[in-house]
Amino acid sequence: MRCFQFYLGEKKDESKTERSSSVPCSGSTFTDPGVRRSGSELNSQTASDASSESRGRNQFPILSDKPSNLTVFTFADVKSATKNFTRSAKLGEGGFGCVYKGVIKSLEEPGEKVDVAVKQLGKRGLQGHKEWVTEVNVLGVVDHPNLVKLVGYCAEDDERGIQRLLVYEYMPNGSVEDHLSVKAVEPLSWAMRLKIAQDAARGLTYLHEEMDFQIIFRDFKSSNILLDEQWNAKLSDFGLARLGPQEGLTHVSTAVVGTLGYAAPEYIQTGRLTAKSDVWSYGVFLYELITGRRPLDRNRPRSEQKLLDWVKPYLSDAKKFQQIIDPRLERKTIWKSAHKLSLVANRCLARHAKTRPKMSEILQMVNDVVQASAGLGSPHPPVKQKDPSEETAKKGKRRFMDIRVVDGGWLVRILSSKHVKTC
Numbered sequence: 001m002r003c004f005q006f007y008l009g010e011k012k013d014e015s016k017t018e019r020s021s022s023v024p025c026s027g028s029t030f031t032d033p034g035v036r037r038s039g040s041e042l043n044s045q046t047a048s049d050a051s052s053e054s055r056g057r058n059q060f061p062i063l064s065d066k067p068s069n070l071t072v073f074t075f076a077d078v079k080s081a082t083k084n085f086t087r088s089a090k091l092g093e094g095g096f097g098c099v100y101k102g103v104i105k106s107l108e109e110p111g112e113k114v115d116v117a118v119k120q121l122g123k124r125g126l127q128g129h130k131e132w133v134t135e136v137n138v139l140g141v142v143d144h145p146n147l148v149k150l151v152g153y154c155a156e157d158d159e160r161g162i163q164r165l166l167v168y169e170y171m172p173n174g175s176v177e178d179h180l181s182v183k184a185v186e187p188l189s190w191a192m193r194l195k196i197a198q199d200a201a202r203g204l205t206y207l208h209e210e211m212d213f214q215i216i217f218r219d220f221k222s223s224n225i226l227l228d229e230q231w232n233a234k235l236s237d238f239g240l241a242r243l244g245p246q247e248g249l250t251h252v253s254t255a256v257v258g259t260l261g262y263a264a265p266e267y268i269q270t271g272r273l274t275a276k277s278d279v280w281s282y283g284v285f286l287y288e289l290i291t292g293r294r295p296l297d298r299n300r301p302r303s304e305q306k307l308l309d310w311v312k313p314y315l316s317d318a319k320k321f322q323q324i325i326d327p328r329l330e331r332k333t334i335w336k337s338a339h340k341l342s343l344v345a346n347r348c349l350a351r352h353a354k355t356r357p358k359m360s361e362i363l364q365m366v367n368d369v370v371q372a373s374a375g376l377g378s379p380h381p382p383v384k385q386k387d388p389s390e391e392t393a394k395k396g397k398r399r400f401m402d403i404r405v406v407d408g409g410w411l412v413r414i415l416s417s418k419h420v421k422t423c
Contacts, residue, residue: 261295283348
């Protein structure tokens with residue numbers, strides 16, 4: 001089974017990757033390679049795409065030499081699995097393209113059928129293709145229970161042109177972002193949030209420290225953490241992943257891409273990427289679990305729009321701290337556990353990247369919080385959510401907001417209609 005060779009850094013004459021979150025569509029994605037942090041705002045400035053440490057390291061030879069067990073699907077296979085990409089099978093749409101629910105024959109039990117999620121590359125040209133190749137390379141060789149499994153891919157030409165699709169294991173319970181939303185039917189319990197924090201830390205620890213090469217996720221956020229049938233959390237969407245620096249080097253220099261509210265300040269300012277950038281994002285995510293709020297929410301009052309700025313005044317006093325805990329939780333019962341988790345988050349959010357712990361150390365800290373919180377209940381899942389494809393078939397509508405930074409200014413795109421056109 002062949003893997004694809006792809007590039008680690010963007011060439012200066014190439015357009016920069018434009019990215020929005022996978023299904024469900026949300027979040028604020030920035031792509032300007034020169035984005036710098038000034039106070040608490042993000043503004044366009046100049047930043048280097050490359051450094052002397054990363055020049056000449058464009059290819060990803062380690063992964064392309066690894067054996068892969070991915071299945072190669074024909075386009076006819078994928079069309080059949082999704083019933084010709086019927087509207088009722090559509091789960092949503094992200095920056096990559098549309099995602100559909102499909103059914104294929106089990107590769108392990110030929111007589112059985114299994115559900116899959118099929119991601120179809122939209123008409124985004126070279127950059128979308130590069131992200132598709134990255135997913136194939138990364139998920140084709142990694143194997144961990146807290147990473148979404150890539151079953152296979154399709155790469156062929158037909159009368160419509162070049163077809164690029166990815167076939168994943170189906171994650172029926174959606175993303176963590178779904179269940180933290182104020183629109184969630186039943187909020188995640190505190191015990192479930194702790195388990196999700198554990199699962200996500202395990203996934204990042206594997207990527208950073210448990211292989212003979214390091215992978216930096218680069219777009220860690222709640223919408224990229226999906227929940228399987230047993231409510232296990234798994235990292236997904238590796239289109240922006242990068243191989244970590246070679247031995248003796250301190251960082252990888254790349255164009256600055258990611259999601260506003262999650263990206264580490266030193267990465268935004270310099271384009272220098274390290275595993276500690278993921279650690280920062282994980283710290284932001286812990287506060288997301290504690291508060292039930294998004295890292296950046298323009299719909300809130302101005303003083304509350306940026307999560308990290310909003311929580312700061314409440315961290316030094318125990319009584320004040322209770323006020324930032326998600327009001328849907330039993331604040332008086334869980335506040336001690338939540339405060340302990342906030343201390344872990346604070347370690348992740350150290351201003352100087354070198355002082356942040358490694359993910360394996362963070363995982364141990366989270367494990368300690370979980371053990372100390374054993375009396376707060378077991379991580380029972382919330383009420384079973386309806387299948388998104390069933391909802392799409394019944395209602396035939398979808399609404400989302402996609403906020404991007406384009407040429408240093410805000411571009412807000414809101415889609416709200418009775419019917420969403422099939423991509």
